[in-house]
Amino acid sequence: MNLSFHRPRLLLVNPWIYDFAAYDLWSQPLGLLLIAARLKAAGAEVSFLDCLDPAHPGLKGFMNQAGRRFEEARRRSFGQGKFFSEIIENPKAVSGIPRYYRRYGVPPELFRDDLVRAGEPDLVLVTSGMTYWYPGVTAAIGAVKEVYPRVPVILGGIYATLLPEHAKQFSGADQVLAGKAEEKLFKLLGEIVGGEWEAQTGAEEIWWSYPALELKRRLESIPVLTSRGCPFRCGYCASRILFPGHFRREVSEVLAEIQDASRRFRVQDVVFFDDALLAGGGDYLIGLLQGVSELNLSLRFHSPNGINIRGINATLAQGMKKAGFKTLRLSLESGDPVFQEKTGRKVNNREFEQAVKDLRDAGFTQDEIGVYILAGLPRQEAREVFETIKYVKGAGARPVIAEYSPIPGTELWLESVKVSPFDISHEPLFHNNTLLPCRWDGFSYEDLARLKLETKRVEDLDG
Ligand code: B12
Ligand code: SF4
Numbered sequence: 001m002n003l004s005f006h007r008p009r010l011l012l013v014n015p016w017i018y019d020f021a022a023y024d025l026w027s028q029p030l031g032l033l034l035i036a037a038r039l040k041a042a043g044a045e046v047s048f049l050d051c052l053d054p055a056h057p058g059l060k061g062f063m064n065q066a067g068r069r070f071e072e073a074r075r076r077s078f079g080q081g082k083f084f085s086e087i088i089e090n091p092k093a094v095s096g097i098p099r100y101y102r103r104y105g106v107p108p109e110l111f112r113d114d115l116v117r118a119g120e121p122d123l124v125l126v127t128s129g130m131t132y133w134y135p136g137v138t139a140a141i142g143a144v145k146e147v148y149p150r151v152p153v154i155l156g157g158i159y160a161t162l163l164p165e166h167a168k169q170f171s172g173a174d175q176v177l178a179g180k181a182e183e184k185l186f187k188l189l190g191e192i193v194g195g196e197w198e199a200q201t202g203a204e205e206i207w208w209s210y211p212a213l214e215l216k217r218r219l220e221s222i223p224v225l226t227s228r229g230c231p232f233r234c235g236y237c238a239s240r241i242l243f244p245g246h247f248r249r250e251v252s253e254v255l256a257e258i259q260d261a262s263r264r265f266r267v268q269d270v271v272f273f274d275d276a277l278l279a280g281g282g283d284y285l286i287g288l289l290q291g292v293s294e295l296n297l298s299l300r301f302h303s304p305n306g307i308n309i310r311g312i313n314a315t316l317a318q319g320m321k322k323a324g325f326k327t328l329r330l331s332l333e334s335g336d337p338v339f340q341e342k343t344g345r346k347v348n349n350r351e352f353e354q355a356v357k358d359l360r361d362a363g364f365t366q367d368e369i370g371v372y373i374l375a376g377l378p379r380q381e382a383r384e385v386f387e388t389i390k391y392v393k394g395a396g397a398r399p400v401i402a403e404y405s406p407i408p409g410t411e412l413w414l415e416s417v418k419v420s421p422f423d424i425s426h427e428p429l430f431h432n433n434t435l436l437p438c439r440w441d442g443f444s445y446e447d448l449a450r451l452k453l454e455t456k457r458v459e460d461l462d463g
Contacts, residue, residue, distance in 0.1 A: 008193040009045045011121035012036050012215070014053040015140035016092050017083070017133050020097070020434045023285065024054065025304050026271040028223040031209035032127040033036040035182065040212055042186075047121070048215035049114050051084055051105040051140055055218035059084050075211065075418055077447040078300060078326060079220030079269040091135060093427045095219065097435065101137065108143060115147040122193045124148070125185075126173065128157035131407070141172040152192055156181045159357035161242055162408055163428060177245035177411060178390040180243065208249065210257050213265060221269040221302070222261045226254050230276035232308075232346050234333075236377065239275045246279060247403060255291045262297050271302045278311025285318050286374040289323040300324045306331030306372045306402075309347040317362035328364065329400065333374040335391035336384050349391075356395045375448060376404040376436045382447035389454050399455045403433035405446040 014029035019200035029050070040046050045224075050056075060082065083104040090101040121243040124144050128137045141153050155173035155276050164178040213219050258270055260383055278285060292299060301320070306329045318329070332352055334340065340348055350372075359369050371392045375385045385401070392399040406416035420438050430437055436448055 005083065005371050006194065007043055007045050008189065009049070009119070009121040010039055010122065010259060010299065011115075011118055011124045011144075012046060012048045013124060013126045013140055013144065014048075014050045014052055015105075015126055015128065015133075016136035017129070018088070018091075018101065018135040018213065019104065019130075019133060019432065020099045020101055022085075022102070022104045023084060024052070026080055026221050026223065026269070026274075026302060027031075027052065028221070029127050030211055030223045030225065030273055032125070033215065034209065035125065035156075035185065036215055037209045038182065042207065044189075046212070046215070047118050048212075049111065049118065050216070051111055053106060053137070054081060054083055056084075056087060056106045058113070059106060062296035064106065077273075078302065079267070088437070093429045094432075094435070096111055099222075099434070103139070105136075107276060108139070108271075111140070111143055112147060115144060121151055121315060122147050123189070124135070124151055124153045126153060126157075126166070128159035130405070130406070131159050131162050131166075131428040132162075132430070134159055134166070134428055136413065137167075138171050139267075145172060154185070154188065156185070158242060159428075162238060166428060175245045180197065208253070210260065213261055218374045219265045219267055221271045222258060222265070222267055223257060223271050223273050224254060225249070225258075225273050226273050227279070231279050232344050233343050233411070235274075236343075236345065236374065236407070238407040239408055243275070246276070247278070248284065250286045253283065254288060255295070258292065258299070259297065262299060268298065269300050269302060271304065273284055274305065276308055277303055277305070278308040280311070282311040282313055282316035285311070286319050289319040292323050293319075296299070296442060298324070300326045302327035303329060306333075307356045309352050312358055314358045314361065317355075317358040317364070320359075321362040321364060326367060326368075327370075329370045329372055330384055330397070332371045332388070332392065334384065335388040339384070354393050356397045360396050366393075366396050367398050370400040371397045372402045373399050374403045374404055375451060376433070376438050377441060378412060378419045378438045379440070379442070380404075380438075381442040382451060384445070384452050385443075387463075389451065397453075401448075401452055401455055403436060405431050405433040406437050408430065 010445055012032050014032060034048050083105045085102040087100045088103050126141055144153055152174040153175060154175045155167055155171050160167045160176050161178045164176050167176045179331060220425045227248040230239040231246045232241060304327055309330050312399060350436040356369060373385060373388045389399040406413060416438055417425050419440060422437055424430045424437055436445055438446055
């Protein structure tokens, strides 16, 4: 679509992560790249700065405080790896936590140079991830404001959606857009830069378009969404707040997107970002993987998010193996039938055992079948997690602990506020799963350390 008015210059920013620990597990600012694609298609001039970029040329030979060089070689296979990071002072709220706090991503001086080089835009759009990463968002907006004090900054994304009032108060953004912000964004663009943006049709369909992956300096993996939202309502999850409802794309569309991206960028690793890749059963993925096999693309697939166990059957397991699935995480959460019953019955132990059997029969090793176990839920006892670890190993899979992060607006939030020794309702830094925010006598930090060791004990694993 050609716009007859001034072509707005938009700068999109993926901010730093500030945290005790962060690893680049195929991290991508997918929401922002989808918005970018839409804005480009509508005629905007879009540029993108990624504070997390491990391929930033300025990092070559860059020393961190320990005098260690950041080596590109630290990137690992399949498109994951480490971020550059520097130790910074702990924020006051977590100053008593005996762990280093870090800024993950490019040093601020490099980001400032990039901002200057990009030239003054009409508008800056910043995305956000975990609620407890907000200091990174505030810092990135602060840097933008230092270089371009008069340019309006709009903040969107996950933190902005889950905590809009906090974001308005602390992020430094001129506007905070919560939720599926695309319609509001186009309206706002009209107000700020002029023109008929408001009249853009299909703005709400943003996530059907291909993300603007070409904006990345180096693309190591292809992030793919086959669906948005989830039909389940687990008490610990924010899916229905972030995207109410559940929509699936046509297999043919997703296939075309994977084919296009793998050819254009010569990338082999495909990473599913879906909330619920197997919601509604395994037929969709069977169809998709079949289509991929016919294209002869030689790809590897990863699902770092847990998949619904009920959707796995022998046909899907074989299809996954044949298509080159390398990273597999099953969402068991707990082997306790009472827990399973209370949290929406998305799986039971019989279904779990059958799924592991199907995957093993298809050729996946125990090590390859990672199973998420939630740890640190309100009033949960460490013993329950211990039992689940044992159970998962016994079933022939590998336990992976996922520490609970309390999320405002979810069903478990109020209970979390009640039991947490931290002031989680006023300070999002306390949502950080590293802190074990709902720790108590029955589940201490020491218990967590012991449980993690238990997951790694190899004698129960058969490799
Ligand atoms: C994919 C995913 C991951 C991936 C990769 C994440 C990444 N970005 O690289 C992996 C598996 C690594 C991961 C890990 C974790 N995750 Co996660 N993850 C997700 C998931 C399922 C999807 C995120 C996504 O990309 N969605 C798709 C895009 C298109 O959506 P989007 O980013 O929201 O963008 C849209 C809008 O927000 C908006 N928008 C975005 N940016 C902007 C900017 C502007 C200006 C505007 C106007 C609009 C806008 O428009 C977009 C299009 O609609 C979310 C759940 C969810 N539904 O969001 C959880 C979620 C973010 N994760 C969560 C958690 C807890 C974790 C873990 C801590 C889990 C654990 N216990 O181990 C880890 C920690 C990660 C770490 N330390 O690095 C929580 C967040 C909790 C919190 N307190 O904030 C969520 C919400 C899941 C939940 N439990 O409900 N995760
Ligand atoms: S099945 Fe997964 S995505 Fe859906 S509500 Fe439960 S935890 Fe969230």
